[in-house]
Amino acid sequence: MKNLNYLKLKKQLPENVNLLAVSKYTNSKNIQSLYDLGQQHFGESKVQEAQIKQYDLINNQKLKWHFIGKIQSNKITKIVNNFDYIHSVDSLKKLQKISKVAIELNKTPKIMIQIKLSDDPDKGGMYREDLLSNFDEIKLIKGIQLIGLMTMNPKGLSSKDNLNLFKQCRSLADSLLLKECSMGMSQDWKEAVEAGSTWIRLGSLIFGDRII
Numbered sequence: 001m002k003n004l005n006y007l008k009l010k011k012q013l014p015e016n017v018n019l020l021a022v023s024k025y026t027n028s029k030n031i032q033s034l035y036d037l038g039q040q041h042f043g044e045s046k047v048q049e050a051q052i053k054q055y056d057l058i059n060n061q062k063l064k065w066h067f068i069g070k071i072q073s074n075k076i077t078k079i080v081n082n083f084d085y086i087h088s089v090d091s092l093k094k095l096q097k098i099s100k101v102a103i104e105l106n107k108t109p110k111i112m113i114q115i116k117l118s119d120d121p122d123k124g125g126m127y128r129e130d131l132l133s134n135f136d137e138i139k140l141i142k143g144i145q146l147i148g149l150m151t152m153n154p155k156g157l158s159s160k161d162n163l164n165l166f167k168q169c170r171s172l173a174d175s176l177l178l179k180e181c182s183m184g185m186s187q188d189w190k191e192a193v194e195a196g197s198t199w200i201r202l203g204s205l206i207f208g209d210r211i212i
């Protein structure tokens with residue numbers, strides 16, 4: 001656990017950039033120690049793994065959980081029940097199901113729609129055209145709070161290509177009047193911040209190598 005890295009990073013970030021600590025790399029104890037330093041937002045990509053930590057950390061009232069993994073339809077009830085933010089909504093159909101469940105559970109999850117800006121087979125997301133053609137319908141969906149877009153760049157791009165893709169995400173969000181852009185990970189967060197990210201999602205840079 002590299003608390004020093006965390007403190008150094010926090011100092012470098014502009015005020016309008018939120019830091020999501022991606023805790024899929026680590027255990028409840030390390031999450032607690034970061035929370036005690038003031039970190040409130042934690043991201044997990046697997047429901048089952050997250051539930052154990054959420055149970056351990058239930059008394060930390062300001063702790064907010066973000067779901068950043070691939071959404072399986074049969075897990076949506078658990079995701080809506082256990083997470084305050086969902087970054088990885090990659091289809092209209094899933095958004096509609098999230099809405100239905102959220103209304104039933106009387107919750108209002110904050111939603112970011114994942115956007116696919118390049119043809120990377122490893123990365124999910126909605127294509128820009130599909131988002132635009134469905135956006136009137138999306139805006140009317142109840143039970144959710146749509147706050148922004150999320151994107152994940154392919155690995156191994158040059159700094160310039162990363163910056164360019166992040167700028168595309170930012171300008172798409174701006175054109176739809178969405179404030180938040182969840183973009184930037186340990187390898188490319190600087191480019192993301194330069195392009196206007198409001199949520200960077202950092203795992204290995206904060207927690208080091210994965211221990212669980």
Ligand SMILES: *Cc1c(COP(=O)(O)O)cnc(C)c1O
Pocket residue numbers: 022024045068069152185186187201202203204205
């Ligand atoms: C794991 C993960 C991260 C963090 O990755 P690092 O490169 O370790 O910072 C960010 N976003 C998503 C969606 C992830 O799955």
